[in-house]
Amino acid sequence: MTTPPRRIIEPLKLGLAIAIIYAIAFYMDWGKAYWATVAAISVNLLSTGLTLYRGLIRTLGTAVGGFLALVVIAMFPQDRWAYMATATVVLFVLGYKATGLKEPYFFLIVLITFMVVWAGVQQYTITDSKQAFDIVTLRVTQTWMGSLVMILIMVYVFPYRTVDEFEGLARRRWGIQRKLYDSYRGMLFGQPPAEETKQLRLEDVPLYHYSMFKLHGAQEDTFEMMEVGHDWHHYLDLTAAQYDALESLRGSLAEVEGLDLTKFLPNLEAELAEIGQRFEQTDRMLAKKPPTYVPQHMAITLNEDETRALPHLKEAAVRMVRRQLEKLEEVSLSAYDCIAKIRMYERPAGAHDDHHGHGHGGQGIALDPFRLLSTFSFIVAVWVAFLVWIYVYDIPRGSLFPCFVVIVASIAAYRPEMSHVIYGAAWLVGVALAGVCYVFIMHNLSGHLQFSIMVIAGVFLLQYWLWPHVHPIARIFTTIGFTIVIDAENHQHYNLVIFLQQALWMGTAIFTALAVRFLFLPPQPDKMLLRNLDRFFRHADLLISSEDPEGKAEQSLSRRLRMIFYRNSLLQTASMIALFAWQIDYRWFARTKPEQVQELVRRVYALGYSVEALVEARKAPLAARLEAELIDEKREWHQIIEEWFRRRPGAAHASGLAADYEARLANLEKRIEEAFARIGEEELTREEYDGFYGMLGAYRGVSEAVREYARIASEFDWERWYETRFLNTGLEVGLGAAPPEIAR
Numbered sequence: 001m002t003t004p005p006r007r008i009i010e011p012l013k014l015g016l017a018i019a020i021i022y023a024i025a026f027y028m029d030w031g032k033a034y035w036a037t038v039a040a041i042s043v044n045l046l047s048t049g050l051t052l053y054r055g056l057i058r059t060l061g062t063a064v065g066g067f068l069a070l071v072v073i074a075m076f077p078q079d080r081w082a083y084m085a086t087a088t089v090v091l092f093v094l095g096y097k098a099t100g101l102k103e104p105y106f107f108l109i110v111l112i113t114f115m116v117v118w119a120g121v122q123q124y125t126i127t128d129s130k131q132a133f134d135i136v137t138l139r140v141t142q143t144w145m146g147s148l149v150m151i152l153i154m155v156y157v158f159p160y161r162t163v164d165e166f167e168g169l170a171r172r173r174w175g176i177q178r179k180l181y182d183s184y185r186g187m188l189f190g191q192p193p194a195e196e197t198k199q200l201r202l203e204d205v206p207l208y209h210y211s212m213f214k215l216h217g218a219q220e221d222t223f224e225m226m227e228v229g230h231d232w233h234h235y236l237d238l239t240a241a242q243y244d245a246l247e248s249l250r251g252s253l254a255e256v257e258g259l260d261l262t263k264f265l266p267n268l269e270a271e272l273a274e275i276g277q278r279f280e281q282t283d284r285m286l287a288k289k290p291p292t293y294v295p296q297h298m299a300i301t302l303n304e305d306e307t308r309a310l311p312h313l314k315e316a317a318v319r320m321v322r323r324q325l326e327k328l329e330e331v332s333l334s335a336y337d338c339i340a341k342i343r344m345y346e347r348p349a350g351a352h353d354d355h356h357g358h359g360h361g362g363q364g365i366a367l368d369p370f371r372l373l374s375t376f377s378f379i380v381a382v383w384v385a386f387l388v389w390i391y392v393y394d395i396p397r398g399s400l401f402p403c404f405v406v407i408v409a410s411i412a413a414y415r416p417e418m419s420h421v422i423y424g425a426a427w428l429v430g431v432a433l434a435g436v437c438y439v440f441i442m443h444n445l446s447g448h449l450q451f452s453i454m455v456i457a458g459v460f461l462l463q464y465w466l467w468p469h470v471h472p473i474a475r476i477f478t479t480i481g482f483t484i485v486i487d488a489e490n491h492q493h494y495n496l497v498i499f500l501q502q503a504l505w506m507g508t509a510i511f512t513a514l515a516v517r518f519l520f521l522p523p524q525p526d527k528m529l530l531r532n533l534d535r536f537f538r539h540a541d542l543l544i545s546s547e548d549p550e551g552k553a554e555q556s557l558s559r560r561l562r563m564i565f566y567r568n569s570l571l572q573t574a575s576m577i578a579l580f581a582w583q584i585d586y587r588w589f590a591r592t593k594p595e596q597v598q599e600l601v602r603r604v605y606a607l608g609y610s611v612e613a614l615v616e617a618r619k620a621p622l623a624a625r626l627e628a629e630l631i632d633e634k635r636e637w638h639q640i641i642e643e644w645f646r647r648r649p650g651a652a653h654a655s656g657l658a659a660d661y662e663a664r665l666a667n668l669e670k671r672i673e674e675a676f677a678r679i680g681e682e683e684l685t686r687e688e689y690d691g692f693y694g695m696l697g698a699y700r701g702v703s704e705a706v707r708e709y710a711r712i713a714s715e716f717d718w719e720r721w722y723e724t725r726f727l728n729t730g731l732e733v734g735l736g737a738a739p740p741e742i743a744r
Helices: 006-028 034-043 048-075 080-097 104-120 129-156 163-187 197-221 223-256 268-286 304-308 312-343 369-391 400-414 420-444 448-466 472-486 496-520 525-544 557-565 570-581 594-617 624-629 631-646 651-658 661-679 686-713 718-722
Strands: none
Touching: 006 034, 006 129, 006 448, 034 048, 034 129, 034 472, 048 080, 048 104, 048 129, 048 197, 080 104, 080 369, 104 129, 104 369, 104 400, 163 197, 163 223, 163 268, 197 223, 197 570, 197 594, 223 312, 223 594, 223 686, 268 312, 304 312, 312 661, 312 686, 369 400, 369 496, 369 525, 400 496, 420 448, 420 472, 420 496, 448 472, 472 496, 525 557, 525 570, 525 594, 525 631, 525 718, 570 594, 594 686, 624 631, 624 661, 631 661, 631 686
């Protein structure tokens, strides 16, 4: 017997869950049953494990948000405005956390629950703690009940598990990196890069985040996955580090073009073959096949005599390639070890398991300016909604109006790269269908069975119709709008005026939330791309200018404060640029092709890798006398590069930068030769010698990356991109041009 298509099964499962929830709510005589249905709809992620994981997070977040609201009420029982001021601070912190990478959904639910209690008790001159407790109790109970019903449906009715899907993603990411490695391996011997690598490089980062998301569900699907979940997290982090190593290597290949690297790295072919074996054997283990070869650590040797005979810039490039191959050698062996442990196969004698946790933490306080602005717009929307509720007489649904504004505004901040007009339209589609049911059908129903049939049919029609056309979150919003407007209770009253009020306040709330957000953040994806591009250059400039040409770090208060906003990885901003790039409607830019924007994004990534490599190279010990000899060249380089980063990279500027590039390199080569002649190489220690060439290679890498970016940027019609134009929300484009993994 074949399983029905998921497009049919999943909507029916969701409709069945909502019908069961209403039956329980009617039997218990609970009001506001839509809280439970909203919980069920929100945790339904179309797989058993992900639904269980999301249900646990939602229930826990509801309890924490309710408890937090009760604490704030207890602190200010008689002072409404002090209470509201404190609540604003709490909402800001929760809103900021809800836009981060670490459990954002948990903080989103805490925020929404906190707001529901906050708004629900502000109906008198003082806050009502008993009413707040009743709201918290009812909401936690209904959230738990709705989530549990949805989880049980997902477990026992045509269950769909994400273990295979996650492992398929893991294999796909490994296959991408293997293809990139094979291409870069050929480039080390003078072969041209494969054309497909351009697209593959843009797929890895969104696939990494999507794999992390699926892993959470896979861990809940089986006990076996739960036991090795920590190792899978470590493996995903290792693949992220391996991708960084591959891209850093690719960025250095242009600098060694034309060189026979086997003269300078004698065991290069053997080392590359060894790494290739690791890619192959790890791929076998990911496919649940035993490895046929157990890799071992191999050091990359360097022919010092041949390398020192090279021109200085070429020598620096060779040493940089060697350093990047060493990093790739280390991380590929660790990835093999990790998968061998997960699959319980034989591992190298030097394998170890001393990793703790997963993810990369930063040092000190780090705040994201984009997330801060997004959170601030959310807080303004909250206050606008609250003041409208307080001062507009007899607004429909009372405290539910600011609650709904919070839900829309917080989700807009939660997923900033998506078209929010699509989400707003999704709510109203659900409202329209519910209106048909409310006005023409519900008053003819005589029992729960008939009501359940209507609910199942309505949810099925919505989900089935929208399934191939819109983003999954839009489908969720549509179904939530449907259930809220139905608002079924044991003692139901039907009135066309009530429905019109429902539709009016939902539409007004959506308009309020999005209008306030659009005041702070433009809805056009191309404008958001430009904002993030400007932020990328500010961040890069801050990193490069953090040390003066003499190597002294600037410790001024202003720089310390700026570093708070730029302590996160430069590549995170590049990822945001890539996300917005997929949303652009190119009908507004007749002279720009999608391939050009994608190439620009790739050059941004390359620039990010080179800048971060420079920051890392600065940590190595350098010879003071050698630096003093070259201080004029170093100071001039800093002046030119910092000026470039501080200006908008338009066509004229780009052309001027690259005009005398080759002449500058020739002059630098000459100056290094003169400096060594005066000092003598024997005066330098091995650490100072390696540190100098590491630094020289990093400076050269940044210069090459800037040059390549400038070449691509010179082809853009920047005036058209920066000019003011009418609103374009991306509604027509949606997510149609983006790969599914990026859309998710």
